Amino acid sequence: MQLTNRSKVVVKRELTFIEKLYLPAILQGLSITIKHLFRKSATVRYPEVKREIAPVYRGMHVLKRDEKGRENCTACGLCAVACPAEAITMEAAERKKGEEHLYREEKYAAKYEINMLRCIYCGLCEEACPKDAIYLTDRIVPSAYTRGNFVYGKDVLVEGVNPQERVDIGKRKKMYEMTGESTK
Numbered sequence: 001m002q003l004t005n006r007s008k009v010v011v012k013r014e015l016t017f018i019e020k021l022y023l024p025a026i027l028q029g030l031s032i033t034i035k036h037l038f039r040k041s042a043t044v045r046y047p048e049v050k051r052e053i054a055p056v057y058r059g060m061h062v063l064k065r066d067e068k069g070r071e072n073c074t075a076c077g078l079c080a081v082a083c084p085a086e087a088i089t090m091e092a093a094e095r096k097k098g099e100e101h102l103y104r105e106e107k108y109a110a111k112y113e114i115n116m117l118r119c120i121y122c123g124l125c126e127e128a129c130p131k132d133a134i135y136l137t138d139r140i141v142p143s144a145y146t147r148g149n150f151v152y153g154k155d156v157l158v159e160g161v162n163p164q165e166r167v168d169i170g171k172r173k174k175m176y177e178m179t180g181e182s183t184k
């Protein structure tokens with residue numbers, strides 16, 4: 001019984017003589033391919049050529065240091081709680097005497113990991129952080145062959161101590177200020 005009048009009876013049609021030759025269909029297909037040869041390519045030769053990305057693009061994270069080169073993160077866990085993808089894990093440790101030049105606060109992240117395969121680049125970790133420690137940057141997460149390679153630890157996330165190794169997040173911050181949104 002027909003419930004709607006949308007159904008159609010499909011009848012298998014016999015191919016005509018021309019259609020049975022297949023040649024017209026092949027030529028038609030080839031003409032489409034040749035037409036595309038003269039069109040502007042929709043792809044770029046990445047990584048040699050890079051597309052311009054939006055100033056507010058959210059890519060790979062960075063764990064920032066302060067002006068004295070000390071890690072800002074105090075392992076409070078707020079970023080991990082805010083993360084909807086449960087991509088962040090960390091282990092806190094107490095700063096020992098003599099480590100004041102390494103960590104800004106008395107507590108620091110001995111281990112800090114982000115699973116980039118879980119991350120949806122929402123930026124909520126950045127919003128939640130009270131210590132200006134974590135930011136998303138315009139850096140693209142590189143491809144890898146194994147899942148394990150996408151779990152980024154402090155060795156990848158923490159920016160370098162030297163001024164030339166610092167990761168610039170100014171462009172994104174400025175863009176947010178201009179649009180009235182905020183990273184905090």
Ligand code: SF4
Nearest residue numbers: 083119120122123125
């Ligand atoms: S950007 Fe979003 S999903 Fe990715 S780690 Fe931060 S809070 Fe989690």
Ligand code: SF4
Nearest residue numbers: 073074076077079129
């Ligand atoms: S990155 Fe920020 S929110 Fe996350 S643990 Fe460190 S200080 Fe806390």
